[in-house]
Amino acid sequence: MSDKAVQKNTSKKKKGQWSEVWRRLRRNKMAMLGLTIISIFILLALFADVIADYDEVAIKMNTSIRLQGPSKDHILGTDELGRDIFARIIHGARVSLQVGIIAVGIAIIIGGTLGAIAGFYGGKFDNIIMRAMDIFLAIPSILLAIAIVSALGTSMLNLMIAVGISSIPSYARIVRASVLSIKDQEYIEAARAIGAKDTRIILKHIIPNSLAPIIVQGTLGVASAILSTAGLSFIGLGIQKPAPEWGAMLSSGKDFIRQSWHVTTFPGIAIMLTILSLNLLGDGLRDALDPRLKQ
Numbered sequence: 001m002s003d004k005a006v007q008k009n010t011s012k013k014k015k016g017q018w019s020e021v022w023r024r025l026r027r028n029k030m031a032m033l034g035l036t037i038i039s040i041f042i043l044l045a046l047f048a049d050v051i052a053d054y055d056e057v058a059i060k061m062n063t064s065i066r067l068q069g070p071s072k073d074h075i076l077g078t079d080e081l082g083r084d085i086f087a088r089i090i091h092g093a094r095v096s097l098q099v100g101i102i103a104v105g106i107a108i109i110i111g112g113t114l115g116a117i118a119g120f121y122g123g124k125f126d127n128i129i130m131r132a133m134d135i136f137l138a139i140p141s142i143l144l145a146i147a148i149v150s151a152l153g154t155s156m157l158n159l160m161i162a163v164g165i166s167s168i169p170s171y172a173r174i175v176r177a178s179v180l181s182i183k184d185q186e187y188i189e190a191a192r193a194i195g196a197k198d199t200r201i202i203l204k205h206i207i208p209n210s211l212a213p214i215i216v217q218g219t220l221g222v223a224s225a226i227l228s229t230a231g232l233s234f235i236g237l238g239i240q241k242p243a244p245e246w247g248a249m250l251s252s253g254k255d256f257i258r259q260s261w262h263v264t265t266f267p268g269i270a271i272m273l274t275i276l277s278l279n280l281l282g283d284g285l286r287d288a289l290d291p292r293l294k295q
Contacts, residue, residue, distance in 0.1 A: 024288040031284020037277035041270075045094040052087035059083065059242050067260040077262040079253060085262065088244035089270050095245050096274070099160050100225040104218050106164030111171030112214065116202050118172070119179030130176070133169040141166040145228055149237045159238050163225045174217050178210035212289040216282055223278035230271055246271050 025031055044051065052058060062082035070077045076085040118129040136144065148162035182188065183206060191201050230247030232238035239245035241252070246267045253263030 021288045025284055028284040028287060030280045031288070034277040034280030034282075034284065037273055038281060041093050041274055041277075042097065044090040045097050048087075048090045048094050051090060052084065054087075054091055057084045057087040058091045058244050067256060067263065069260070069262055076266045077260070079249070079263050080256055080260075085249075085266055088249060089246070089267060092244040092246045092249065092267070093270065093274075095156070095239055095243065096226045096229055096271075097222075099156065099163065099229045099239075100222040103160045103163035103225040103229075104167065104221040106160065107167035107171050107221065108214060108218055110164075111168040112175045112207070114168070115172035115175030115177075116179055116207065116210075119176040120183055120198065120202055120206065126176075129172065133172050136166075136169045141224075142228055142231060145232060146235075146237060149232060154237055154240055156239060159229060159232060162232075163228050166228070167221055167225065170221070171214070171217060174213050175210055178213055179206055182206050182209050216286045216289060219278055219282035219285055223275045223282070226278075227271070227275055 025035075048054070060083070062078075064082065065074075065078050066080055066082040068074060068078045068082075074084050074086065076089065079085055079088070114129050114133070118126040144166040145162040148165060149158055152158040152161065188201060188205060191205055196204075229238055229245070230250070233245045233247030234251045236251070239248055241248060249267040250264050250271075253260075253267070257264050
């Protein structure tokens with residue numbers, strides 16, 4: 001059989017596997033609920049400028065309408081500076097999702113590379129890399145992120161770097177465990193037998209077959225990254241005012257919670273729904289990608 005025919009059969013097999021994963025995921029009602037909620041937030045973030053003008057509604061102050069409750073003109077009310085809370089939440093969704101996704105991307109790239117090297121080569125590489133990861137794991141991730149942001153300064157870029165670096169050890173361990181279970185499989189031995197280089201084996205065979213746990217952890221990791229971002233912004237080390245960010249909105253509205261419940265309630269609900277939807281989706285992906293659950 002020619003190489004093209006082998007590649008074609010492999011491609012069809014992979015498409016069939018992903019179709020089966022999607023079929024099992026659709027049967028999980030809670031996972032589909034999570035997918036629906038997070039899809040709504042993604043759409044709101046993508047079309048935030050169309051729904052509500054950033055400068056006029058989300059940033060511009062109007063103290064004559066400050067702390068107004070939900071109404072026809074402002075469906076979620078206004079904050080302490082007269083800014084529309086709904087507009088700030090949907091523009092804040094863009095910030096939170098962007099930071100969460102990019103931070104997890106940083107963690108997957110760096111942590112996945114380190115984990116793949118440690119698992120594939122073993123020996124001193126494994127010892128050095130994993131002992132370094134153990135040192136990182138000995139420090140609570142939020143404290144590590146606080147230290148990095150304090151050292152680099154408060155900005156969105158530094159926030160993404162801090163949250164990403166604090167998440168590297170978990171991805172390194174997950175990829176290492178996957179590589180250890182895969183590297184002695186027959187198709188890896190066959191690739192070595194035909195003279196494939198280590199780099200090609202890792203990129204073409206090992207990493208693609210390690211995607212399932214990475215996808216699940218990445219989905220859950222975005223939720224953790226958003227929560228960390230909100231926490232850092234709440235204490236003043238995240239996104240700076242007047243940019244809308246859910247944690248910063250909670251921080252600025254906490255002094256008015258007794259007289260204007262909506263100022264903190266709606267940003268809090270946005271955080272809760274986003275984290276909940278990502279966790280539901282992550283659990284559903286874990287079940288759908290687990291071959292032991294095939295029916």
